[in-house]
Amino acid sequence: MTGSLRAHPGRRCAGTVLALLPALLATTVPASAVQGELEEVTTLRFEGNDVFSDRALRASIMTRSTDCRHWLLSVFCWSGSSFAIDEHFLGPREFERDVVRLRLFYYRHGYREALIEPSLDRNGDGVGITFHIEEGRPVLIDSLAFNGLDPPGDLDLLDDLPVGAGDPLDQLVLGAARDSLTIRLRNAGYAHAEVLLDILIPAAQPYGARVNFDVFKGAPARFGAISIEGNERVDQGVILGMIPFREGSTYDADLVFQARRNLYGMEVFSNVAVTEELDAQPDSVIPVSITVVEGDIHRYRAGGGWSTADCVNGEASWTSRNFSGGGRRLQFLGRLSNILNSPLNSTLCRDAGTGPYGRYNWSLSAQFSQPRLFSLRTTFAANVFWERQSLPDLFVRQSLGVDLSVTRGGAQGRAQTIFFQPTTGKLDAADIFFCSSFLVCDFEGIEVLQRSNWLSPVGIRLAHEEIGQGIGAAARYSLIAEIEHASRLTGSDFAYNLAVGEASGTREFLEGWVLAGRVRGGWLGAGGFGALGREVGSEIAHPQKRFYSGGATSVRGFAHNQLGPRVLFVDVETLLAPGDGGPAACTPEQIIEYTCDPRTLGDDRFTSNPTGGSRLVEGNVEVRFPLSSADWQGTLFLDFGQVWSDDSSRDLARLEWAPGMGVRYFTAIGPLRLDVAYRLSGGEEQRVLTSGIRPYHSDVDHDEARLAAAPDFVRSGRLEILPHPVLYGESADWSLSRLQLHLSLGQVF
Secondary structure, X not given: OOEEEEEOOOOHHHHHHHHHHHHHHOOOOOHHHHOOOOOEEEEEEEEOOOOOOHHHHHHOOOOOOOEEOOHHHHHHHHOOOHHHEEOOEOOXXXXXXXXXXXXXXXXXXXXXXXXXXXXXXXXXXXEEEEEEEEXXXXXXXXXXXXXXXXXXXXXXXXXXXXXXXXXXXXXXXXXXXXXHHHHHXXXXXXXXXXXXXXXXXXXXXXXXXXXXEEEEOOOOOEEEEEEEEOOOOOOHHHHHHOOOOOOOOEOOHHHHHHHHHHHHHOOOEEEEEEEEOOOOOOOOEEEEEEEEEEOOOEEEEEEEEEEOOOEEEEEEEEEEOOOOOXXXXXXXXXXXXXXXXXXXXXXXXXXXXXXXXXXXXXXXXXXXXEOOOOOOOEEEEEEEEEEEEXXXXXXXXXXXXXXXXXXXXXXXXXXXEEEXXXXXXXXXXXXXXHHHHHOOOEHHHHHHHHOOEEEOOEEEEEEEEEEEEEOOEEEEEEEEEEEEEEOHHHOOOEEEEEEEEEEEEEEEEEOOEEEEEEEEEEXXXXXXXXXXXXXXXXXXXXXXXOEOEOOOOOOOOOOOOOEOOEXXXXXXXXXXXXXXXXXXXXOHHHHHOOOOOHHHOOHHHOEEEEOOEOEEEEEEEEEEEEOOOOOEEEEEXXXXXXXXXXXXXXXXXXXXXXXXXXXXXXXOOEEEEEEEEEOOOOOEEEEEEEEEEEEOOOOOOOHHHEOOOOOOEEEEEXXXXXXXXXXXXXXXXXXXXXXXXXXXXXXXX
């Protein structure tokens, strides 16, 4: 093709296609393709395509080959079960049009000389189809110009456009670049901006194109009068307060979109229309009309679910979305979890905990939010809560508190939040944590730490999210940073400083293929305990604020919170009781004299308790790819991470690595995720705790306090750290015990 092609928006592709149709329809299709009875398509192949994948070409045509409906039905497909097989037959007319579709596909992407030769291979089972392709030499963009812009101020409008000199003459990319530039101009105040595309292919250079974008900005515009209709219970001033522009301000098309989003975000309106009157005169003033349809102001919701960590759980809420007017929001929420944990703990609820950790967890809260605090972008929120929450094998906490925050949203997904979270709470079942982490092993000291104490941090949270789009690619990036401080000044019994940062991102690099990554780090500096005069020790961090890793949303090669510092606990009766046909692991005298060696016991005699740490590094890298339908997605991943305690060296060589794979099924409430990961590391030496003992005294102790395995002794009222660590979890280089399975809802990040 030579000569000049000038394209007007909305007409350039149609004109190109109409000009090409006679030549394309002249493509030879075997006569056998349009004769005979309906034939099953057994195979569909492409040969000679180097630039574009089979997947992209298959998506551009209508003909399909018979295939299994889903990989989960593969067994039935192999056995020939008809319900599992999605049969496709040769449609002669569609097959003929598919040759044209492939030719147009290449033409639109800059390969104007591509040749498509189909062939049919008939056999007793049906027909195999092969498209033989000669892609040819592409037409490249030799020169690229933007006419009508005023440098240097307008040059920023050209940043990151998806087109450049030397690229193939791809009409889809050129159209996207034109549309992007038009949107940018309208966001810069030019409400009537138009961008025309001019393409010239010289006859002397048929493989080079000169591309000009002719920009007509028009006059700068401002917003005109704003009219509102449809509101009955919501005051007009509330609606105007959610609009990010005023009459007379510089026109910005993106602000119109934000106005619609802000009004929907109030959750008061079932429908919102924000209409610009672009045809109004004079054209430099753009009136805006807003029409709303009010929905239910009050909402009642209830639901339930299941997970391995919370067992059967349910929640119910009542929400007023225009409480006392002004778009204020009030919500009462109740939640109950660990339902049926006792009978299901060994099967469906294995991560929900046992004993005190496996009892009902619950929470009751009242949440209030006030939009437009001093400005449109500032929101005040208060949450009063009363709850019981447990972290299996670590602690149980009952707390009453309030979460106060002020959030200021910014442009481009930025938000800054200042918060204050005074909470009074009581810890239970945390004796192992305090003994192993801070050497507070006597029950009197542990009781002081576990009684009702205040935890009152003040902090700031910064968040930034950016979403970019392009031809065949989409990207999302997120950055979060949070700093907390608690001390006597904030009314906290536990003093500490904490900093956490996280960066994550996803990017589509092939059609349907997404590269995703996340890295998270944290630092905790613990201070003293006892702002009210109850000094127990120094540098004691509340277990809720320490770092833990492992589980379905972090390093998936480990069970929940089982990566990082841990301590083993063995009941003293287990140490003193005779083994299977052999002597006891320890004598009472060895326990008292601190010489007991528990290394003869098997792993099943210990419970592994996470103690958390003060330093954290963890991350994930995933490749997500499509499966047989849009509802299914596969993934390959590599997770890494480590948690370090205060007294250990932060050596990155100790990072744990866990490769794995998984599958997601997309439901109405999010992707249902099944992941299996393999832990590369073997066992690890861990400290061992047990109950201390002392001789029985008849004048002090009750008979029922005697130990069954050693009746002359009773528990001493403190925990003891045994002198010999135990190699726990040791396995061969390849062992099924290193596999970890996770079933959960939602992506990892």
